[in-house]
Amino acid sequence: MNHTIKIKKGLDIPLGGLPERTLIDVRCIERYAVKPPDVVGFTPRLLVAEGDMVAAGQPLVTDKHDPRLTLPSPVHGTVEAIVRGEKRKLMEVVVRKDLEDLKDPKNHKDLTPEAPVWWMIKERPFGTIANPDHKPKGIYVSLRDTNPLAPDLDFALKGREQEFEAGVKALEAIAEVHCVRAEGPHPAGNIGTIIASLDPINKGECVWTVNAQDVANIGRWYLTGEYRPERVISVGGPAAKTPHYYRVLCGACLKQLTDAQLMDNSYPSLTRTTNTTRIISGSPLNGTTVAADGFLGMYDQQLCFIEEGDHYDFMGWLMPGLKKYSFSKTFLSGVIGTLGNIGSLIPIHYNFNTNVHGSVRPFLFTGNFEQVFPFDIYPLQLIKACIVGDVELQEKLGIYEVEPEDFALCEFIDPSKTEIQTIIREALEVLRKEAIA
Amino acid sequence: MNLKWLEDWFEKIEPKGKWSWLGSTYEAFHTFAFTPKTVTKRGSHIRDAVDMKRSIIIVVIALIPALLFGMWNIGHQTAISTGADWHWFYMWWFGFLRMLPMIAVSYIVGLFIEFAFAQYRGHEVNEGFLATGLLIPMIVPVTTPLWQLALAVAFAVIIGKEVFGGSGMNFLNPALVARAFLFFAYPTHMSGDKVWIANDLWGSDAIAGATPMGQLATGTHLSASALDMLIGTIPGSTCETSVIAIALGAILLLMTGIASWRIMLSVFLGGGAMGLLFNAIGYNDYMQLPFYYHFLMGGFAFGAVFMATDPVTAAQTNTGKWIYGLLIGAFAVLLRVCNPAYPEGMMLSILFMNCMAPLIDHCVVAANIKRRERRALK
Numbered sequence: 097m098n099h100t101i102k103i104k105k106g107l108d109i110p111l112g113g114l115p116e117r118t119l120i121d122v123r124c125i126e127r128y129a130v131k132p133p134d135v136v137g138f139t140p141r142l143l144v145a146e147g148d149m150v151a152a153g154q155p156l157v158t159d160k161h162d163p164r165l166t167l168p169s170p171v172h173g174t175v176e177a178i179v180r181g182e183k184r185k186l187m188e189v190v191v192r193k194d195l196e197d198l199k200d201p202k203n204h205k206d207l208t209p210e211a212p213v214w215w216m217i218k219e220r221p222f223g224t225i226a227n228p229d230h231k232p233k234g235i236y237v238s239l240r241d242t243n244p245l246a247p248d249l250d251f252a253l254k255g256r257e258q259e260f261e262a263g264v265k266a267l268e269a270i271a272e273v274h275c276v277r278a279e280g281p282h283p284a285g286n287i288g289t290i291i292a293s294l295d296p297i298n299k300g301e302c303v304w305t306v307n308a309q310d311v312a313n314i315g316r317w318y319l320t321g322e323y324r325p326e327r328v329i330s331v332g333g334p335a336a337k338t339p340h341y342y343r344v345l346c347g348a349c350l351k352q353l354t355d356a357q358l359m360d361n362s363y364p365s366l367t368r369t370t371n372t373t374r375i376i377s378g379s380p381l382n383g384t385t386v387a388a389d390g391f392l393g394m395y396d397q398q399l400c401f402i403e404e405g406d407h408y409d410f411m412g413w414l415m416p417g418l419k420k421y422s423f424s425k426t427f428l429s430g431v432i433g434t435l436g437n438i439g440s441l442i443p444i445h446y447n448f449n450t451n452v453h454g455s456v457r458p459f460l461f462t463g464n465f466e467q468v469f470p471f472d473i474y475p476l477q478l479i480k481a482c483i484v485g486d487v488e489l490q491e492k493l494g495i496y497e498v499e500p501e502d503f504a505l506c507e508f509i510d511p512s513k514t515e516i517q518t519i520i521r522e523a524l525e526v527l528r529k530e531a532i533a
Numbered sequence: 534m535n536l537k538w539l540e541d542w543f544e545k546i547e548p549k550g551k552w553s554w555l556g557s558t559y560e561a562f563h564t565f566a567f568t569p570k571t572v573t574k575r576g577s578h579i580r581d582a583v584d585m586k587r588s589i590i591i592v593v594i595a596l597i598p599a600l601l602f603g604m605w606n607i608g609h610q611t612a613i614s615t616g617a618d619w620h621w622f623y624m625w626w627f628g629f630l631r632m633l634p635m636i637a638v639s640y641i642v643g644l645f646i647e648f649a650f651a652q653y654r655g656h657e658v659n660e661g662f663l664a665t666g667l668l669i670p671m672i673v674p675v676t677t678p679l680w681q682l683a684l685a686v687a688f689a690v691i692i693g694k695e696v697f698g699g700s701g702m703n704f705l706n707p708a709l710v711a712r713a714f715l716f717f718a719y720p721t722h723m724s725g726d727k728v729w730i731a732n733d734l735w736g737s738d739a740i741a742g743a744t745p746m747g748q749l750a751t752g753t754h755l756s757a758s759a760l761d762m763l764i765g766t767i768p769g770s771t772c773e774t775s776v777i778a779i780a781l782g783a784i785l786l787l788m789t790g791i792a793s794w795r796i797m798l799s800v801f802l803g804g805g806a807m808g809l810l811f812n813a814i815g816y817n818d819y820m821q822l823p824f825y826y827h828f829l830m831g832g833f834a835f836g837a838v839f840m841a842t843d844p845v846t847a848a849q850t851n852t853g854k855w856i857y858g859l860l861i862g863a864f865a866v867l868l869r870v871c872n873p874a875y876p877e878g879m880m881l882s883i884l885f886m887n888c889m890a891p892l893i894d895h896c897v898v899a900a901n902i903k904r905r906e907r908r909a910l911k
């Protein structure tokens with residue numbers, strides 16, 4: 097079923113480095129990784145060892161709680177490394193691609209949990225991989241990504257219409273599929289906004305969501321049996337040299353892309369942050385920092401380059417601020433922007449950096465979150481319920497309708513610099529663990 | 534401008550070891566000079582440029598027109614009463630010299646307590662008092678003795694704010710708590726005819742001179758015209774008289790989005806509606822007063838623009854803000870007209886609605902919860 101909805105509340109952040117609509121097909125990337133920490137609630141158990149040969153679509157890790165849920169290798173190749181972090185937490189399983197693609201001849205007909213594409217289906221509330229035992233009341237697909245510098249999905253899916261149709265057909269065997277085109281400022285395209293405006297989630301219910309590009313990937317697998325998780329990603333940001341689109345496979349090593357994009361003298365590393373660029377896999381509002389030779393996140397479809405802002409700003413609270421962006425219009429830039437930018441005094445796109453622009457304070461101001469939060473939920477009250485850990489109140493105020501990304505804009509505009517997305521994630525994790533137990 | 538030396542100096546003097554308990558004070562001064570170089574760690578990688586300091590400083594800037602005019606009016610009133618022929622700048626200078634010690638006392642006492650509490654709790658010093666500390670001397674009579682002012686500031690900061698956990702946790706507007714403290718502790722210094730006009734530069738002697746509200750409460754003839762009250766050339770608390778100067782501040786607050794337009798508008802709507810209701814009854818002279826006179830007299834405009842809109846003590850939901858504002862306006866006019874013991878109803882009306890704001894919000898949020906429950910049952 098196709099819907100069009102209109103959202104009024106929200107904000108399109110004027111972030112510089114908009115990607116140009118040219119698509120570069122990167123076929124020669126050699127290394128790929130599966131990253132279990134990107135999947136909420138997934139406790140990985142390794143199925144392979146270093147040096148093993150794996151086929152595209154072959155499971156590399158499985159969930160300890162539900163062995164049907166697996167994360168498959170995106171390519172045919174050899175397991176090169178198993179990267180562990182603190183407390184031996186499994187961070188990445190790296191696969192080196194073989195020169196020849198080995199076609200998987202098997203032709204699955206049904207979309208079952210054993211299918212290599214199952215991990216692409218996510219479940220709300222909580223944002224985990226879809227639990228095959230649950231009965232979703234609908235499957236939602238957003239046809240627009242409104243995040244800052246996000247890819248234009250129409251452009252990304254050009255030429256894949258047939259696969260997209262097939263993907264919808266495969267999903268329709270499970271539940272009704274709603275393909276929604278949302279008009280309006282961010283977060284209009286967020287799947288949470290869409291669900292909330294069509295049919296909000298009540299306690300005890302669940303819905304499934306799939307990224308539009310993954311619908312096409314599911315469709316390709318459904319039609320041909322080939323597991324090839326393609327992503328057209330937008331690469332941009334104020335610190336990117338030549339922002340445009342790339343076609344890669346999910347989990348691709350980013351070295352080639354970052355080499356082409358990083359300005360001179362700004363090569364980042366994870367240990368040193370001075371005078372460098374931060375590379376973000378995913379939206380600048382909720383993505384993950386990655387190393388220059390790191391890997392694209394499992395569900396991400398954009399890459400953003402932003403200058404680290406670790407420098408002081410003399411009397412920043414008093415200066416007129418022509419080059420600083422604020423939603424609040426407390427800087428001259430905002431006032432001039434309202435008047436129609438007389439004589440182009442202020443930039444159309446701002447060079448954001450990663451500075452917090454202030455220190456953490458208690459919540460003082462009210463009513464600002466509501467302007468960028470298109471839900472029938474009281475955001476400040478819900479955040480406070482999460483801070484004090486009042487589960488009952490959280491449920492009453494609608495915690496099941498939201499994910500951290502829905503609060504990303506609130507966090508962005510918050511003058512008290514509270515880490516709202518983290519607060520919401522932690523509250524949801526408590527509820528999720530209670531739901532399992 | 535290269536300020537590397539200052540950045541380095543601050544980093545060098547950062548209190549460590551046995552001095553680390555001074556962290557809050559150091560942080561307050563450091564962040565005053567420089568917006569910190571902290572970068573985002575979790576969540577959104579980019580952040581809006583606004584912070585608490587910027588927001589509060591907008592409030593302080595919005596107060597400046599009323600402050601400057603108030604200083605001039607202090608001199609102007611003294612000149613009229615003593616029959617002195619003063620240049621307009623001397624009038625301002627006279628008022629400036631009267632106001633300066635009051636502002637200094639308010640900031641020194643208040644900030645000392647704020648720093649002490651922040652230090653004791655290991656918190657960062659909150660910027661909220663930068664606005665409160667300026668508001669307090671602006672809403673008291675010019676002849677208020679400095680020791681009384683100091684006591685009121687201390688009471689407001691400790692009992693009005695810090696006992697609840699500091700800025701953001703208080704439920705009463707601290708500046709109005711200070712004024713209410715003076716009003717009830719030293720009534721002779723706060724109302725009547727002999728407090729509004731300073732006699733000389735230094736003493737707390739006053740010249741008799743009634744405010745429009747005082748005249749109305751005692752049933753005497755209103756001597757000021759509507760235009761006088763609009764411009765503000767009337768006796769009154771130091772900086773609350775000029776509706777025009779207050780309107781300039783209101784424009785800044787609304788344009789920057791710092792104050793809620795819902796509250797500001799609804800206070801005037803509530804006051805206007807109550808005024809019209811009294812006009813319809815028309816039982817006595819006060820009731821027959823044109824409704825818009827209430828906006829021009831006393832602290833109505835100042836309270837609506839700078840006091841009712843304090844986001845911490847106001848209702849927090851948008852629906853709640855309408856109810857909160859309407860009732861403040863209505864109660865203020867009700868108190869003025871029906872209770873001559875309190876000629877100025879604005880302060881008490883706002884404080885009362887501060888107490889009611891959590892209840893209003895509770896009802897508004899409860900309606901949202903009900904709606905969600907009904908949806909789940911369907």
